[in-house]
Amino acid sequence: MLLILFGVLVFHLIVLILLIVSTASSKWTVESQGHSDLWYNCRSHSQGYRCSQASNEDWIQAVQALMILSVVFCFASLIAFMYQLFRLVKGGRFYFTSIFQILASVFVMCGAIIYTIMRPDSHRQYGYAYVLAWVAFPLSLFSGLIYLILRKKE
Amino acid sequence: MLTVLALASVVLLGTAPEPSQAISIYTSWERHALVGSDIRLSCTFFSWHFVSEDVSFTWRYRGDGSRDTISIAHYAGGEAYTDNKGPFKDRVEFVGNPKRRDGSILIKNLDFSDNGTFTCDAKNPPDIVGRPSNVRLLVFENLPIQAGVITGAIIGVVLGLLVLIVVIYYLMRFLVARRVFSLNVSKHGKKKKEGSQQRQLWTPPPLTCYPLP
Numbered sequence: 353m354l355l356i357l358f359g360v361l362v363f364h365l366i367v368l369i370l371l372i373v374s375t376a377s378s379k380w381t382v383e384s385q386g387h388s389d390l391w392y393n394c395r396s397h398s399q400g401y402r403c404s405q406a407s408n409e410d411w412i413q414a415v416q417a418l419m420i421l422s423v424v425f426c427f428a429s430l431i432a433f434m435y436q437l438f439r440l441v442k443g444g445r446f447y448f449t450s451i452f453q454i455l456a457s458v459f460v461m462c463g464a465i466i467y468t469i470m471r472p473d474s475h476r477q478y479g480y481a482y483v484l485a486w487v488a489f490p491l492s493l494f495s496g497l498i499y500l501i502l503r504k505k506e
Numbered sequence: 507m508l509t510v511l512a513l514a515s516v517v518l519l520g521t522a523p524e525p526s527q528a529i530s531i532y533t534s535w536e537r538h539a540l541v542g543s544d545i546r547l548s549c550t551f552f553s554w555h556f557v558s559e560d561v562s563f564t565w566r567y568r569g570d571g572s573r574d575t576i577s578i579a580h581y582a583g584g585e586a587y588t589d590n591k592g593p594f595k596d597r598v599e600f601v602g603n604p605k606r607r608d609g610s611i612l613i614k615n616l617d618f619s620d621n622g623t624f625t626c627d628a629k630n631p632p633d634i635v636g637r638p639s640n641v642r643l644l645v646f647e648n649l650p651i652q653a654g655v656i657t658g659a660i661i662g663v664v665l666g667l668l669v670l671i672v673v674i675y676y677l678m679r680f681l682v683a684r685r686v687f688s689l690n691v692s693k694h695g696k697k698k699k700e701g702s703q704q705r706q707l708w709t710p711p712p713l714t715c716y717p718l719p
Contacts, residue, residue: 408653417660424665 357437360498364433364453367495368426370488371460375419378406379479380467387479389467390416411470418463419485425456426492433499446499453496460489529553529636531628536642539616540649546601547641548610549626553633559584560631563602563609566638567594569622578624579611593619616645 380389385396389412394403406412429452436446464485530552539545549563565579578589578598586600588611597615602608609628613620620643627638 405653408651410651410656413651413654413656414660417657417664420657421661421664424661 356502360495360502361433363491363495363498364426364430367453367456367488367492368423368430370484370491371419371423371426371456374460374481374484374488375423377479377481377484380482380485381471381473381476382479383476389471390419390481411466415463415467418459418466422456422459422463422488422492425452425459429453429456429496429499437504440504442504444504446502446504450496450499453492453499457489457492457496460485460492464489527554527633527635529628529630529633531626531636531639533624533626533639533641536644538644538646538649541616541618541645541647543616544612544614545616545643546610546612547624547626547643548608549602549628549639550607550609551628551630551636552607553630555630555633557605557607558631560629561604562629563600563604564627565598565609565611566625566627567622568625569593569619572622575625581609616643618645621645 375390378390378392378394379387381387386394386401388394389406391406392403393406394401396402429449432448432452433446436444436449440446464482467482467485531549532551533547533549537545537547547565549565560583562582563580564577566575567578568575576589576592578592578594579600580587581600581602581604588598588600589595594613597613599612599614600609601612602610607628607630609626622643624641624643625638626641628636
């Protein structure tokens with residue numbers, strides 16, 4: 353029982369870390385001379401490395417917002433899990449935890465989809481932050497579903 | 507006693523420290539405008555002296571990529587003079603109120619060639635030492651959305667909806683518990699406050715009759 357609890361918690365923390373790294377890292381697109389999105393576009397010139405703010409187009413701001421919201425909801429789900437762990441009645445289900453985690457996964461999915469479709473240059477490579485976002489989506493969905501079927505025992 | 511105080515304050519105010527005085531000129535840092543629109547560039551100053559009759563304002567312009575600075579507006583001796591030969595011919599108008607320390611100008615019908623830096627210099631004799639202030643003008647075809655506006659809006663709306671839903675949820679539970687609404691709450695066993703019993707629909711206690719001894 354304690355092992356299941358520990359495993360679920362570690363899984364949740366892994367998902368949270370993936371989401372945070374994917375949101376904060378500015379490497380959604382990489383190329384030979386630099387990387388860009390979600391927050392900075394960095395280029396390496398002959399004189400050195402130069403970073404500028406990412407373009408403030410609508411869709412980039414939407415992706416930023418969705419990624420931030422997914423991190424917020426994943427964190428809220430962790431808090432709800434802690435709360436419901438000690439306050440839930442016996443036999444109850446972790447509804448709030450599950451709802452927040454599933455919402456977080458939906459937001460990550462929406463953010464990743466918007467970024468994939470609206471990206472202007474299709475010949476540049478995807479960076480690791482983009483890959484992490486797509487990896488975090490099924491993991492967070494799975495984590496949310498686990499909370500749905502988990503029941504608090506005696 | 508009061509007259510002594512009044513005289514002393516007048517004397518003190520009249521002999522304000524001379525060397526630290528300088529005129530401070532204020533303009534915006536950067537202005538954005540659409541092509542074809544008009545824009546009012548404001549310039550105000552602060553001076554320790556009253557506004558004199560010889561107050562003067564001078565507006566200069568340096569285009570992006572140009573190294574020359576040209577004068578486009580000048581106010582002195584109660585008269586305003588504007589550009590009548592240069593790129594701002596008949597387009598600039600002095601709309602400030604010098605008596606109120608305002609030396610603003612209005613530029614009409616903006617074009618992309620008006621991108622540049624405008625400098626306002628004000629002199630209020632005897633306060634003539636000051637640093638002119640610059641305002642950058644950026645002319646756009648479409649005004650771009652500032653970074654972070656949409657991001658903040660989306661986050662705010664979603665979190666606000668979340669708070670609203672949670673509040674409505676707890677309100678409904680509170681109202682159902684107070685029996686304002688008659689919902690079936692017997693299966694409602696998810697989250698409980700500490701120490702409270704599971705609430706069920708009120709059922710009348712079973713009546714039993716005991717035979718009288």
